[in-house]
Amino acid sequence: MTPVPSQVPAxxxxxxxxxxxxxxxxxxxxxxxGALLALAAAAIPLAARxxxxxxxxxxxxxxxxxxxxxxxxxxxxAATFLHQEHFAILMMTTAMLLMVAALGLTVQFGFAGVVxxxxxxxxxxxxxxxxxxxxxxxxxxxLTLPAGGLVAALIxxxxxxxxxxxxxxxxxxxxxxxxxxxxxxxxxxxxxGGPQGIQVKPIILFGWNFNRPIRIxxxxxxxxxxxxxxxxxxxxxxxxxxxRLERSWxxxxxxxxxxxxxxxxxxxxxxARWKVLAFTLGNFLAGCAGxxxxxxxxxxxxxxxxxxxxxxxxxxxxxxxxGNVWGVTVAAAFVVILPEKLQIIQEYRFALYALLVIxxxxxxxxxxxxxxxxxxxxxRKASAP
Amino acid sequence: xxxxxxxxxxxxxLMLGLMYGLVAVGFTLxxxxxxxxxxxxxxxxxxxxxxxxxxxxxxxxxVTIPWLQLVIVSVAAILAMAVLGALIARFLVLPLRSAPAxxxxxxxLMLGTVLRESVRLFFPDxxxxxxxxxxxxxxxxxxxxxxxxxDSMILLAAGLMMIVAVHLVINKTKLGxxxxxxxxDGETARTMGINFTFVILVTFAIGSGVAAxxxxxxxxxxxxxxxxxxxxxxxxxxxxxxxxxxxxIYGAILGGFxxxxxxxxxxxxxxxxxxxKDVFALAVIIAIMTWRPTGLIAEKSSxxx
Numbered sequence: 245m246t247p248v249p250s251q252v253p254a255x256x257x258x259x260x261x262x263x264x265x266x267x268x269x270x271x272x273x274x275x276x277x278g279a280l281l282a283l284a285a286a287a288i289p290l291a292a293r294x295x296x297x298x299x300x301x302x303x304x305x306x307x308x309x310x311x312x313x314x315x316x317x318x319x320x321x322a323a324t325f326l327h328q329e330h331f332a333i334l335m336m337t338t339a340m341l342l343m344v345a346a347l348g349l350t351v352q353f354g355f356a357g358v359v360x361x362x363x364x365x366x367x368x369x370x371x372x373x374x375x376x377x378x379x380x381x382x383x384x385x386x387l388t389l390p391a392g393g394l395v396a397a398l399i400x401x402x403x404x405x406x407x408x409x410x411x412x413x414x415x416x417x418x419x420x421x422x423x424x425x426x427x428x429x430x431x432x433x434x435x436x437g438g439p440q441g442i443q444v445k446p447i448i449l450f451g452w453n454f455n456r457p458i459r460i461x462x463x464x465x466x467x468x469x470x471x472x473x474x475x476x477x478x479x480x481x482x483x484x485x486x487x488r489l490e491r492s493w494x495x496x497x498x499x500x501x502x503x504x505x506x507x508x509x510x511x512x513x514x515x516a517r518w519k520v521l522a523f524t525l526g527n528f529l530a531g532c533a534g535x536x537x538x539x540x541x542x543x544x545x546x547x548x549x550x551x552x553x554x555x556x557x558x559x560x561x562x563x564x565x566x567g568n569v570w571g572v573t574v575a576a577a578f579v580v581i582l583p584e585k586l587q588i589i590q591e592y593r594f595a596l597y598a599l600l601v602i603x604x605x606x607x608x609x610x611x612x613x614x615x616x617x618x619x620x621x622x623x624r625k626a627s628a629p
Numbered sequence: 630x631x632x633x634x635x636x637x638x639x640x641x642x643l644m645l646g647l648m649y650g651l652v653a654v655g656f657t658l659x660x661x662x663x664x665x666x667x668x669x670x671x672x673x674x675x676x677x678x679x680x681x682x683x684x685x686x687x688x689x690x691x692v693t694i695p696w697l698q699l700v701i702v703s704v705a706a707i708l709a710m711a712v713l714g715a716l717i718a719r720f721l722v723l724p725l726r727s728a729p730a731x732x733x734x735x736x737x738l739m740l741g742t743v744l745r746e747s748v749r750l751f752f753p754d755x756x757x758x759x760x761x762x763x764x765x766x767x768x769x770x771x772x773x774x775x776x777x778x779x780d781s782m783i784l785l786a787a788g789l790m791m792i793v794a795v796h797l798v799i800n801k802t803k804l805g806x807x808x809x810x811x812x813x814d815g816e817t818a819r820t821m822g823i824n825f826t827f828v829i830l831v832t833f834a835i836g837s838g839v840a841a842x843x844x845x846x847x848x849x850x851x852x853x854x855x856x857x858x859x860x861x862x863x864x865x866x867x868x869x870x871x872x873x874x875x876x877x878i879y880g881a882i883l884g885g886f887x888x889x890x891x892x893x894x895x896x897x898x899x900x901x902x903x904x905x906k907d908v909f910a911l912a913v914i915i916a917i918m919t920w921r922p923t924g925l926i927a928e929k930s931s932x933x934x
Binding site for chain 1: 725746904923
């Protein structure tokens, strides 16, 4: 038995990431942002060379619970530190919500191998559900969160038959067509606000209006703070859920189906059932994230959910390493926050990420952070290739 | 139905069908030789139309004869896109030949985004629609209330000639023989001394050139081009190719007309459809794909385990 790696490197890694995040989100000038990026670009290869990265990796895989707790504490610490910065809190919230949507896409794409190029459409279904529920019904507004997920799963079920019957590029065509259909539909439908968009009223939970700033004594937080806490809770629950799913026999079945449909059918796996499950689950997660996102934005328009946005979600999956849940989380933060802070690339972000993915596919097809093998025994390195 | 309106819909539908068919020919050619789908095809069309537009702007002062302008604009667009198509094949599609098919799909999707965004960002004022010059004679013959426009007739004739030209190249030339050989069996074609890579590059050049032609046609017909025009045309073109059976050129053209007919009939027959015509057409695509997952004329392939 090798000795169990200590918890220190994992916690140190979270602490460093938190400090870096605070510095990055709080950086005022473009020069500071550039310097911080250069620092990261220098520090990561250095850590890899000195072996620190391996230590951190071993420590994380041996102490997953500590690491998860530390990560949540890190987000909370950063949010508390930046609690008056509306923009920084908004960015953190958006990043966390896109992480949830990307996790949903990971279940579809990374686990079951079901392609979905309409991720932004399902996010949009969640947003528009939130808008419709708060505008046209008297339902309590907190219901929008589950409602967004359910409606996305329900509308997604229209696509189940086409997605099951087609594969490869044909399935891609179906989801692309659906994504464009969704946006075109929004543009011509007057009930949903047409091209101008529609307002989403805030969540009101037990008399607490989420759009109001939190005041506890001298502590006055941004009006996005309530949403940040909600997004963090949603992310923590979805993350735990997706990782449980990955480790369970369901995740194993999904992997088997992705790797070889015919073989897994021969071994008695119900291919259709698992694909439907993965597809619906992924859409549900995207819809839930979308509902909260709608409330956060306050005003949504068809242009928030274009084909380009769907491709950005796919880029997140590829940058993070297909099927790697932690990788996807990091990639989502990177993809959301970078263009907001580095204004020179804001306008170019669609093209930039598309180029990045092209290079990854050409030179590193398994993604920047390849998905590790499952280790059922914590701390034990899998020896099989 | 009013005869004038009917005539208008007929010309419109034929034009649309021809454009879809020309895009579909590219999809079907690429799939034929390499079994890949190049999702950036629609955006190549956009870049082709903008190349033509840029050529026109550059020529405006020196060449003033409209038909000469038109010839130069078309030739420039077609040649430029043929080169671009060959470059895409050489540097993005061929290197991924041994990778999973999904990677080719992703890389061409992303390339489409790069092309689309490049037009938007780097063409002067590219995010707004551009007025495409009317280079064809704008006279019209009146049949009762229906105006038969000469430019529409010329465009239809030119599109048909393009299809005939592709047909002749594929079926009557030595190059076409090589393309068909590679499409049938790449390995065997190689052992027969066919330059595989060259044939692939030429095929991509032909397909992309045809797309550029469709782009210029689109600009001349609607007198407007914008950076997003290729996305929808690409999706419809691909659907047309799928409906006609991928790898089958005549199927692709048939599929194009079928789609245009559906779209036109949908716009006329359904009461709510005029605003929802694209929604309707996209829903039809999804429905057809569900009904016949590999197209009306099914793809001839067995599951290779």
